[in-house]
Amino acid sequence: MTSPDSTRDRIVAAAQAEFARHGIAGARVDRIAKAARTSKERVYAHFRSKEDLYGFIASQELAAAAEAAHLDPADLPSYAxxxxxxxTAHPDRYRFIAWGRLELAADPRDGAPGPALYRDALLGKIEKLRRAQRAGDLDPTWDPVDIMALVVQITHTWLDQTALAAVAPRTAADPAPSARRAAVIRAVTALFPPARPASTPSA
Structure with a gap:
């Protein structure tokens, strides 16, 4: 059992910050090693490659996001x-995942850890939506792939569109962050109304 401040833990924490800041291609193992107060050789002793290190952290990040946001196909506004x-509370984690989506989407390597993780996570969610349609809890006229794409894109609007996010506090009728949150919920509700009384968390 490793201590809370083990070399491996420091490497993972440093790598998460490095990947969130620079992406996978731009990340440098020497910077990770320096931030973790260790050597490049020790980094490679724990992880075979930079891609393996990213894949290890990505599995943790996806699990944490799944724990924080429960996908209930019968209440997609709540999920959003x-x-x-x-x-919004963890923008560094969003950037980490966003880099992976951007850089690994075109990675065709069989067995590469990153692409498989993101693909499998999406396939699981899409299948969950499909089952909900068969059960009558979700509009069956939509393709589950389109549902997933639209809900995720709407939810990430203010994280992806940084220029708009920067001007919103000065130009929006209601500059409060809660108004942006309410707009996301309203948009998802308009497309995919809950199948039962809404249980959307309060602001």
């Missing part, structure tokens, strides 16, 4: 609210 809250 939970995702919005989680990533």
């Amino acid at each position: 609210a939970q995702l919005f809250d989680y990533f």
Whole structure:
């Protein structure tokens, strides 16, 4: 059992920050090693490659996001609210995942840890939506792939569109962050109304 401040723990923490800041291609193992107060050789002793290190952390990040935002196909506005809250509170974690989506989407390597993690997470959610449609809890006229794409894109709007996020406090009728959250929930509700009384978390 490792101590809370083990070399491996320091490497993981330093790498998470490095990947969130620079992406996978731009991350440097020497900077990770320096931030972790260790050597490049020790980094490679724990992880075979930079990509393996990213994949290890990505599995943790996806698990944490899934724990924070429960996908209930019968109440997609609630799911959007939970995702919005989680990533707004942890923008570094959003950047980490966003870099992976951007850089690994075109990675065709069989067995590469990153692409498989993101693919499998999405396939699981899409299948959950499909089952909800068969059960009558979700509009069956939508393709589950489109549902997933639209809900995620709406939820991430203010994280992805940084220029708009910067001007919103000065130009929006209601500059409060809660208004942006309410707009996300309203948009998802308009497309996919809950199948039962809403249980959206309060602001």
